[in-house]
Structure formats: structure tokens, C-alpha cells
Amino acid sequence: MREKILISGNEAIAEGAIRAGCDFYAGYPITPQNELTAYMAENMPRANRVFVQAESELAAISMVMGAAASGRRAMTSSSGPGISLKQEGISYLAGARLPCLIVNIMRGGPGLGNIAPAQSDYFQATKGGGHGDYHCIVLAPSSVQEAYNLVFLGFDLADKYRTPAIILGDGMLGQMMEPITITSSASGKKQVKKPWALTGCKGKAPNIVKSFYMQEGDLEKFNKVLQKQYAQITQKEQRFEGMHLEDSEIILVAYGSTARIARSAVQSLRKKGKKAGLLRPISLWPFPVGIFEDLLKKKKKKLRFFVTEMSYGQMVEDVRLAVNGRARIDFYGRAGGGIPTEEEILERI
Amino acid sequence: MEKIFTRPESLRDVDTHYCAGCGHGIVHRLICELIDELGIREKTIAVCPVGCAVVAYDYWNFDCCEAAHGRALAVATGIKRTQPNRFVFTYQGDGDLAAIGTAETIHAANRGENLSVAFINNAIYGMTGGQMAPTSLLKQKTTTTPLGRNPALEGYPLKICELLAVLPAVRSLERVALDSVGGVIKTKKALKEAFINQLENKGFSLVEILSPCPVCWKKTPQGAWQWVGSEMTKTFPLGKFK
Known part of the structure; x- marks a missing residue:
């Protein structure tokens, strides 16, 4: 079945989640992601799934932990300040090796900040966020269609690797409406067996879901399992x-909504005969270091990177690590409600 | 010859780490006896606390889930809502349930989640070495109230049963005490009602168990049991609240 509809990013993520077989959603109101929660409240019960409005983000992520421990596809969504509260639970989910999907529709920070789009939670999403040595898989859509598609991938990867996965969007992507093609369930939900799930110990030894390792050496051993994963x-x-990576002398690096602006800048540069290209990371963790390696191996004399973000320089640190001094890197970012414009980018290039 | 007393199948044959005179081992056993008697071991999922009973899953022979400190009832909500035909209970201490997890406690109760709660009130943080709990008595000396709990600075002992009694979705609330053999028998009876309520889909049930902590109270096991009956029950009157 293929169906074309006009829908906001927030609602597309919710619709994608239901079609990907999300069994349980818990959330707490926060702008700019409220449409997602409202869509789930209306449509999860219709699909015989569970929706709970939690008393806090702390509770919401812990409810997700319970549903995930039950072997169910579980999900929560929020924005910056709420995601900060969820870090406790995300660390426990990572430590207990439980799969789930967490959506962050980023707004301006720090603190209460504002409700304008931002990309200032990159560090928090990609470098762990909570306590302990862990990572979440982080996927960054740059269109409403991609937001919808990445929900399926997010759930599948979370199940495959037994880890929390994050969809990292921003207020612009969450709020804007675009036409998307709805596909019926293409998810890998049914293929995944969860013998570790807590469903009662009938006919088997009891299961324990935990992240606590007190015996000497056990926690180090467990951390090595995580690191291997x-x-x-x-x-x-x-x-x-x-886009145009093969012959580019200047490559713009941007993700999410900012990549759309960078794409326009690349098109303008091309019209002027400049050899410009776009590299848009979709997985922020793992960061796509491989493509940087490939580009640098075939390096032309003039190759340089220009990173732009709705932050004062977060992803650019991963670009610097990937490039490791082998090419020039320039950066332009705005945050706190400011969005880099095409003109501003072109001016700085 | 007929065997009339044995270790419950739900209780693993291992030594526990609990101190002499502690109430946890007794409540663990009561829960296991009830789960066996009700024939629900294979459909039980427990949510374990952070605190002295953090490794209860090493002692219990059924499925168990960890929760962050205070979040047991949120985790239990996620389990029970996705598996309504399983038996789900939380086991929580006073710091867990009545300090860091107060919001989770009140809201799970207020939603009327069909869960059973064993709430161990020993008026102190045991695992971390004897700090003031929300339920510490007035004048009680702890490592963080070296001069005794002063209501002007530290407030009053928090009465969970009395607080939850006003919520319409709560099915049953009872406070019992491990102060005597009779108290142990009453505790089992109260837990049984809380478990059966869930099995009959009647909603949220909590049993508050006043429990001795001889080491952190700096008392002998016998002295601690006496203190539960003579002192704790003055602040926390026993009985059925709902």
C-alpha cells in the first residue's frame, strides 16, 4: 500500500512509529514536539497499543524501560530540557541493554532556553548524555519523509543491537508540513527474538534485567561487551x-534542517561554477568517518570543508576528528533561535 | 512422614547479604510464600529497588527488573500496561518510595495502576550508611541529623498511607509492623490482600511495613524489634487506611 499525505514532522514520526509496531508510548508535554504526543494519544489506543501521559520525563523514560524490558517496542519523545531529565533512564536502558526509541525535537538552550529550532543537543545525543561509557545510535532526518522512514530504521537498529536509538530532529522539522509517501509496515519487528525479555518464567529459568554489577571484574567485563557492540x-x-562529492573542492557538512539550507548554498555555488558539494551525516552516532577517509584519500590540493550548524560548534568537533588535520575546516553556526541563512553561508565561504 | 515446612520454590537457596535482625529477609520470604501459595511464580515480574534490597533478584526465583532509584512504579507501569495478565509488584524502601520517587508513587497510585507495592519503612537509608529518611522520626539521630531530626529544619516524618488515602483510584492501603511474631503474620495477611487485589484487577494496593534496621539504628536485633513496636508505631499508627 502506498499513500501520499500532507503531515507535520512530529506527526509523521508518530505515524511511522505506529506502523513500525510501537507497542508503548509514554510522554510528557513540551514544545515544540507536542503534536507527536497528541497524535500518539489519539492513535495508539485505536491500534490497541498503550499510551501513557507520564507525570514527568523521568517517569516517562522509566515506563519505557518497563515496556522495553517486557520485550515490547517502546518509545518516548521530548525536547532539550525534557531530554536532559531522561538521561537517567537512557543510561539505565543502555546499561540494561534494552532497545527503545527516543525522539528529541531540539529547541534552544541552555536552560529553559526558548522554543525556536536548534541543534545544540548534538553533544548530549552523540557522546552518551547520561553517566557511564555508552552510546546511543543517533539518526538525524532532514525532511518529513526521512523522519518517517528513520523511525522504522531506529526501531530495527535498536532491536538488532539491544540499545536505545535516538531520532534527533529540531523544531523546524517537527513543525513543518510536507507531503510524504506512507508505506505499510516494512519493519523488522517480527524477525527479532527477545529471549531476555521479562514475560514470566514459565518453562524457563527466570530472567533478570539489570545494569548493576557489584562483583569484582564483572562491570569491566560488561563494559567490554558494550564496547565490542x-x-x-x-x-x-x-x-x-x-551531493557532488566526486569533484568538489569545497564540501559543506551539515545535518538535519541546516542541511537543507546548505544544499541551497551548494546549488548557488554550482551555478556560479564553483566545485561545491554537500556531505550530510544521517547517522550522527556512529559518525560517518568512512566517507571523510575516502574523500581524503582521493584528496585534491584544494579540498576544504565548511561546517554549518544551528549551534556554536558541536558536530564540527567530529568533523575535525575525522579529518585530523588533513584539510582546512571552516565553521559557521548560530544558536538560540538564529538559523544560518544561505546568504550568510555564501558570504563566509 | 509429611513435610510441613520448607523453603518456598520462589526463594532461591542462597545466603542473603542482610544484617542480623533486618526485616528484609522476612518480607522476602513472606512474598515468596504467597507467590507459591497463589501459584503465580511463572507469571510474576518483580521490580527491585535501589537500596538495601537492590539485589533482591539474586534471592527471588522469578523474573525481576531493575529500576533507577525512585522509579520502580514507573517501570512497573510500563511492564503491567504491556502485560496486563502478568503479576507485577514493586519492592521499595522509604528513600526510594517516599523521597526520590514521591512523584512516581503518588501518580501511579492516582492512576490506579493495577500493581501491588511492598513498602519497607525503616526510617533510615540503610545501604548508604544511615542517613535521614523522609520517614525518620522526630529527634531520631542519623548521620545527616547528628543532633536528631529537627522539624524546623528537616520537616516531619512523611506518612505515605495517610497521604495516599485521599486518592480515589487507590484500592487498598495497610500499615503493619515487624515487631513480633503476630506482626509477621499480619504482614503476610496484608500482602496477600494486596496481591489478590491485583489478580482480581481491583487496582493499586500498598502495604507499608515498619521494619527494623538494627545496624543503622545502633541497636541490638531485639532492641530494634522493640523500637518498631514502642516508638515507630507512635508516629506511624498501624491499621487499614483503605
């Missing part, structure tokens, strides 16, 4: 979109 994810799950 992260190495595998880093190797296999890098995703990006490239």
Missing part, C-alpha cells in the same frame, strides 16, 4: 547523503 555499530551503521 559499539565497535560493530561504528563499522556497519554509518549513514550519510552525498
Whole structure:
């Protein structure tokens, strides 16, 4: 079945989640993601799934932990200040190796900040966020269609690797409406067995879901299991979109909504005969370091990167690590409600 | 010869880490006896606390889930809502349930989640070495109230049963005490009612168990049991609140 509809980013993520077989959603109101929660409140019960409005983000993520421990597809969504509160639970989910999907429709920070779009939660999403040595898989859509599609991938990867996955969008993407093609369930939900789930111990030894390792050496051993898993994810799950990468002398690097602006800048530069291209990371963790390696191997004399973000320089640090001094990197960012414009980008290039 | 007393199948044959005279081992056993008697071991999922009973899953022979400190009832909500035909209970201490998890407690109760709660009130943080709990008595000396709990600075002991009694969705609330053999028998009876309420889909039930902590109270096991009966019950009157 293929159906074309006009829908906001927030609602597209919700619709995608229901079609991807999300069994349980818990959320707490926060702008600019409220349409997602409202869509789930209306449509999850219709699909015989569970919707709970939690008393806090702390409770919402812990409810997700309970549903995930039950072997169900579980999800929550929020924005910056609420995601900060969820870090406690996300660390526990990572430590208990429970899959789930967390949506962050980023707004301006720090603190209460404002409700304008921003990309200032990149560090929090990609570098762990909570306590302990862990990572979440982080996927960054730049269109409403992609937001819808990445929900399926997010759930599938979370299940495959037994880890929380994050959809990192921003207020612009959440609020804007675009036509999208709805596809019926293409998810890998049914293929995943969860023998570790807590469903009662009938005919088997009891299961324990925990992140606590008090015996000497046990926690170190467990951390090595996690690190091995992260190495595998880093190797296999890098995703990006490239535009004119083959012959480019200047490559703009941007993700999410900002990548749309960067794309316009690239088109303008091309019209003027400049060899410009776009590298848009889709997986922010793992960061697509492989493509940087490929580009630098075929390096032309003039190759340089220009990173633009709705932050004062977060993803650019991963670009610097990937490039490791082998090419020039320039940066332009705005945050706190400011959005880099095409003109501003072109001026700085 | 007929065997009339044995270890419940739900209780693993291992040593626990609990101190002499502690109430946890007794409540663990009562829960396991009830789960066996009700024949629900294979459909039970427990949510364990952070605190002295953090490794209850090492002692219980059924499915168990960890929760962050204070979040047991939120985790239990996620389990029970997705598996309404399983038996789900939380086991929580006073710091867990009545300080860091107060919001989760009140809201799970207010939603009338069909869950059973064993609430161990020993008026102190045991695992971390004897700090003031929300339920510490007035004048009670702890490592963080070295001069005794002063209501002008630290407030009054928090009475969870009395607080929850006003919520319409709560099905049953009872406070019992591990101060005597009779108290142990009453505790089992109260837990049984809370468990059966859930099995009959009657909603949220909580049993508050006044429980001895001889080490952090700096008392002998016998002295601690006496203190539960003679002092704690003055602040926390026993009985059925709902």
C-alpha cells in the first residue's frame, strides 16, 4: 500500500512509529514536539497499543524501560530540557541493554532556553548524555519523509543491537508540513527474538534485567561487551547523503534542517561554477568517518570543508576528528533561535 | 512422614547479604510464600529497588527488573500496561518510595495502576550508611541529623498511607509492623490482600511495613524489634487506611 499525505514532522514520526509496531508510548508535554504526543494519544489506543501521559520525563523514560524490558517496542519523545531529565533512564536502558526509541525535537538552550529550532543537543545525543561509557545510535532526518522512514530504521537498529536509538530532529522539522509517501509496515519487528525479555518464567529459568554489577571484574567485563557492540555499530551503521562529492573542492557538512539550507548554498555555488558539494551525516552516532577517509584519500590540493550548524560548534568537533588535520575546516553556526541563512553561508565561504 | 515446612520454590537457596535482625529477609520470604501459595511464580515480574534490597533478584526465583532509584512504579507501569495478565509488584524502601520517587508513587497510585507495592519503612537509608529518611522520626539521630531530626529544619516524618488515602483510584492501603511474631503474620495477611487485589484487577494496593534496621539504628536485633513496636508505631499508627 502506498499513500501520499500532507503531515507535520512530529506527526509523521508518530505515524511511522505506529506502523513500525510501537507497542508503548509514554510522554510528557513540551514544545515544540507536542503534536507527536497528541497524535500518539489519539492513535495508539485505536491500534490497541498503550499510551501513557507520564507525570514527568523521568517517569516517562522509566515506563519505557518497563515496556522495553517486557520485550515490547517502546518509545518516548521530548525536547532539550525534557531530554536532559531522561538521561537517567537512557543510561539505565543502555546499561540494561534494552532497545527503545527516543525522539528529541531540539529547541534552544541552555536552560529553559526558548522554543525556536536548534541543534545544540548534538553533544548530549552523540557522546552518551547520561553517566557511564555508552552510546546511543543517533539518526538525524532532514525532511518529513526521512523522519518517517528513520523511525522504522531506529526501531530495527535498536532491536538488532539491544540499545536505545535516538531520532534527533529540531523544531523546524517537527513543525513543518510536507507531503510524504506512507508505506505499510516494512519493519523488522517480527524477525527479532527477545529471549531476555521479562514475560514470566514459565518453562524457563527466570530472567533478570539489570545494569548493576557489584562483583569484582564483572562491570569491566560488561563494559567490554558494550564496547565490542559499539565497535560493530561504528563499522556497519554509518549513514550519510552525498551531493557532488566526486569533484568538489569545497564540501559543506551539515545535518538535519541546516542541511537543507546548505544544499541551497551548494546549488548557488554550482551555478556560479564553483566545485561545491554537500556531505550530510544521517547517522550522527556512529559518525560517518568512512566517507571523510575516502574523500581524503582521493584528496585534491584544494579540498576544504565548511561546517554549518544551528549551534556554536558541536558536530564540527567530529568533523575535525575525522579529518585530523588533513584539510582546512571552516565553521559557521548560530544558536538560540538564529538559523544560518544561505546568504550568510555564501558570504563566509 | 509429611513435610510441613520448607523453603518456598520462589526463594532461591542462597545466603542473603542482610544484617542480623533486618526485616528484609522476612518480607522476602513472606512474598515468596504467597507467590507459591497463589501459584503465580511463572507469571510474576518483580521490580527491585535501589537500596538495601537492590539485589533482591539474586534471592527471588522469578523474573525481576531493575529500576533507577525512585522509579520502580514507573517501570512497573510500563511492564503491567504491556502485560496486563502478568503479576507485577514493586519492592521499595522509604528513600526510594517516599523521597526520590514521591512523584512516581503518588501518580501511579492516582492512576490506579493495577500493581501491588511492598513498602519497607525503616526510617533510615540503610545501604548508604544511615542517613535521614523522609520517614525518620522526630529527634531520631542519623548521620545527616547528628543532633536528631529537627522539624524546623528537616520537616516531619512523611506518612505515605495517610497521604495516599485521599486518592480515589487507590484500592487498598495497610500499615503493619515487624515487631513480633503476630506482626509477621499480619504482614503476610496484608500482602496477600494486596496481591489478590491485583489478580482480581481491583487496582493499586500498598502495604507499608515498619521494619527494623538494627545496624543503622545502633541497636541490638531485639532492641530494634522493640523500637518498631514502642516508638515507630507512635508516629506511624498501624491499621487499614483503605
